[in-house]
Amino acid sequence: xxxxxxxxxxxxxxxxxxxxxxxxxxxxxxxxxxxxxxxxxxxxxxxxxxxxxxxxxxxxxxxxxxxxxxxxxxxxxxxxxxxxxxxxxxxxxxxxxxxxxxxxxxxxxxxxxxxx
Amino acid sequence: xxxxxxxxxxxxxxxxxxxxxxxxxxxxxxxxxxxxxxxxxxxxxxxxxxxxxxxxxxxxxxxxxxxxxxxxxxxxxxxxxxxxxxxxxxxxxxxxxxxxxxxxxxxxxxxxxxx
Numbered sequence: 001x002x003x004x005x006x007x008x009x010x011x012x013x014x015x016x017x018x019x020x021x022x023x024x025x026x027x028x029x030x031x032x033x034x035x036x037x038x039x040x041x042x043x044x045x046x047x048x049x050x051x052x053x054x055x056x057x058x059x060x061x062x063x064x065x066x067x068x069x070x071x072x073x074x075x076x077x078x079x080x081x082x083x084x085x086x087x088x089x090x091x092x093x094x095x096x097x098x099x100x101x102x103x104x105x106x107x108x109x110x111x112x113x114x115x116x
Numbered sequence: 117x118x119x120x121x122x123x124x125x126x127x128x129x130x131x132x133x134x135x136x137x138x139x140x141x142x143x144x145x146x147x148x149x150x151x152x153x154x155x156x157x158x159x160x161x162x163x164x165x166x167x168x169x170x171x172x173x174x175x176x177x178x179x180x181x182x183x184x185x186x187x188x189x190x191x192x193x194x195x196x197x198x199x200x201x202x203x204x205x206x207x208x209x210x211x212x213x214x215x216x217x218x219x220x221x222x223x224x225x226x227x228x229x230x231x
Binding site for chain 2: 033035041042043044045048056091093104105106107108109110
């Protein structure tokens with residue numbers, strides 16, 4: 001059973017370009033979470049999605065950031081018109097459908113975004 | 117909304133020393149508690165978790181944590197650290213709001229073990 005797969009592992013973008021980060025959850029998991037880790041800081045929650053639904057996006061910046069988790073395919077975190085401050089490691093985690101029944105989230109290896 | 121505090125930002129210990137990393141959370145209801153470890157350049161891995169039952173939980177690599185409900189704490193301990201324990205440690209809480217159960221992390225504690 002493959003773990004949570006994120007790609008690319010490293011992404012370099014120039015200011016103003018778009019960044020697309022992909023996350024394939026573990027098999028059987030229908031809940032996806034995105035976190036951002038800035039240098040010297042902890043993990044900050046961004047968004048929580050189920051298939052075709054955004055459950056909680058309270059941690060998403062109001063502009064330029066969006067996330068989706070379609071019925072088929074990976075979850076996508078999209079950052080438009082990137083700025084230097086977007087440089088960070090972005091982690092995806094997934095958990096099974098029965099989230100309320102005491103299960104943990106499993107993390108991917110992250111995508112390190114560098115904006116130059 | 118829940119929050120997690122880790123007061124030790126950077127801890128430096130010699131090998132064989134005992135370790136205790138503090139974690140406090142704020143949330144009045146039922147919670148699940150976790151400690152994750154992030155080795156340099158790697159993703160987060162689960163060390164241990166508390167859901168219910170015995171408040172003293174044992175995890176991998178000799179780590180344990182004790183849930184003290186009255187103190188809203190979930191401190192991580194290890195009696196004798198090794199150089200390979202050098203990593204960043206994150207405490208996390210999941211408030212059991214069914215339908216919205218995001219993990220909230222502390223800012224992490226960087227642990228450096230000196231050989």
